[in-house]
Amino acid sequence: MTVESNFERFWETTLSPTTQASVIKHWREHELTAVLRGNTVVMHLQDFSSVAGLQILDVGCGYGGVSIALALAGASVVGTDFDAQRLEGAKIRVHEDHPGSNVRLVRSAGESLPFADNSFDVVVCNDVLEHVQSHDSTLAGIARVLRPGGWLYIQFPNRFSPENLKKDPHYGLRGVSILPPWAGRLYVVRLRRRSPSYDVGTFPVAGKVLQVLHALGIETIQYWPSPRRTLGWLTPALRAYRLNTVPIITAIGRKS
Template sequence: MRNFEQTRVSRTDTANLEPRYLALLERERERWWESNNFDTWKNLYVSEYARGHYVLRTLRRYVPDFPAAGAHILDIGCGDAGVLIAFAEFGADTTGIEVDERSLTRGAVRAEEHGVTVRLLKGVAEALPLPDASTDLVILDNVLEHVRDRERTLAEIRRVLRPHGLLYMVTPKPLSLYSLWNDPHYDLAGLVLLPRQLQIWYFERLRGGGKGTYDVAVIPTRWRLRRLLRAAGFESLVSPRELWVSYVRDRIAEPTEVRPGIKRKLAARLRSSERAFTNPVLRWAWDVGIGSNFFIARKQN
């Protein structure tokens, strides 16, 4: 079992760890609904393992009494199980819920390559197949904008969490400057500003997506997310801005985590600049300009 000092893993590290999984993932290319965008989504699946290590580091930083070893972890919309595998390597008891059967198959192969056991179940967020008060931490990473019923999803999460259990939640920021220019799911400018039916029409007309392929509801703002969490019985433990700036700082600490070109050059300059992450105005700019909403919340009893 690993310890918390071994939690930094880059996205490129996974290539040597997961050859069978990567080969299985590559087979999806020919059936992918949008072939010219497959590599972008492939990289997101591959990066799940590194993201799991980031979640571990974040919890250690902001909730130092959270025990990874022996904790019961639930990842809703677990994809190919990379986040769960990272937790399992630190001794956690891990369960993943996913609607896509092929993701469940790939996740099982991936876990086998890492030599860990993860429990993978087909299901939906609004009806979790778990008993009451059975989980210490629920991870909801870029999933809430896809579910049919947000209130029901959060109620189910609260149900399965133990007293004072934790929710780690991430969603896109619909009103960041980057999201307005480049939709976080479909790369269409201005898509996040439109009502649901216009979003579908815009997507199908400009992308040629088939009926039913647009599965993102109107993305909630941070203000709306805070209200949803409070109404569901959760207390936010850390400022979302603090979590986002911390994520940016952690991300650019490794050159390979940033795309080549101007972004990597900018990251190299920022790595040595303490002021870029401590100045209040610059922290506000990071928050408004790009990124996601991060929450660590505790179940109130």
Template sequence: MTEHLNADPAELAKFSELAHRWWDPDSEFRPLHQINPLRLEWINQITSLSGQCVLDVGCGGGILADSMARKGADVLGIDLASKALKVARLHALEAGTPRVRYREVSVEELAREAPSSFDTVTCMEMLEHVPDPHSVVEACSRLVKPGGWVFFSTINRNAKSFALAIVAAEYMLRMLPRGTHEYAKFIQPSELAAACRQAGLDVIHTRGMEHNPLSGRYWLSADTSVNYLFATRRPEA
């Protein structure tokens, strides 16, 4: 069945293999734990999550989904990696996280099933792992209500991002397992902006995310040359 889905079986297997380590802040997922407060607060500042119906696309083990639920949102996290979803459900149960649930379903299938159902949609660190990111952007646009927000984060494609996100992060500093990213799948901001426009989304805010490997600190800035975030909005009907 996976050959008909917008998913790379090798990518799903890779993240499933690491699933049991998802909530270990000292594991391969340490960068996700470190950047999560930044992206969570950025989203919450733009659109207050409390009381919202939120979809987290490519939720993995639930790091962002769980934190958005703790901000008062009703959250659905979706992914195609079965083991990661089991970890997400188990963590929600153990931590007593309210208002969060998880489903194994593609974003395209959910868009056909429940269009215009969510106040906010997030798709973070996921687009660079799928065969057809344009299809994901379009599905996210269909899932959000008119006037609602869709947030994306991904990695730029240039010499600097290759040096920092692959050579440094995976081989020199070993922040991530080797093979986590493929340079050819990185997405330039202009390409993502074009995909958003084609999907009927207006790009409202753009931010870069920087990292100091010596201090371990992450911060948001205007520099989108490596990691960057988009806040987009579906126009009112």
């Protein structure tokens, strides 16, 4: 038995017999490739600063894939998540799959991070905002614990993206991304029976998120997909439209 299969075996114990096979297949691939996908986060950050030797907070670390990738690149990482089951899986992954990696795991909601002001050189918030109760409180907490001159990596799905409206990135259902949490739960769990649980809150809107970060003293240095060059007075309007309609937005910001 390989070490990685210990995590896979744990993950399989979390499945419900009522979860549809297509959902299981999607999330199995997603979770088992998490460390590999975490290397993309490292790559984006290292375009601006080496992560080696830095203190990094991974907010909403889930099963720990991004945290491990950052640690393998030389960072000292604290991963937080409110879901105790996910933290248990992250512990298995950290201690059995990558023993010795510099990752500490803490149970905490994104809205109430238990760390002192200016504690971290980098904060990562990867596919988390749509799962928290308050976008603004989570972003304020991130800004509080990030040191001046520190970097923020943030990625999230756009609420009004036509692609997300057509097919929700979590459950593969039409229209879920614009629903409030109570309606999403009713639709996904009770009506469509796609999953026995529903852990998605309100999807964020990219333009609003970047505005909130600006007000908190975090300036967006770059975001992906990059804005296209346009001419004349349409430039701001077209950029704003594209920013708010791409399926997934990824941004790097820096605290002043």
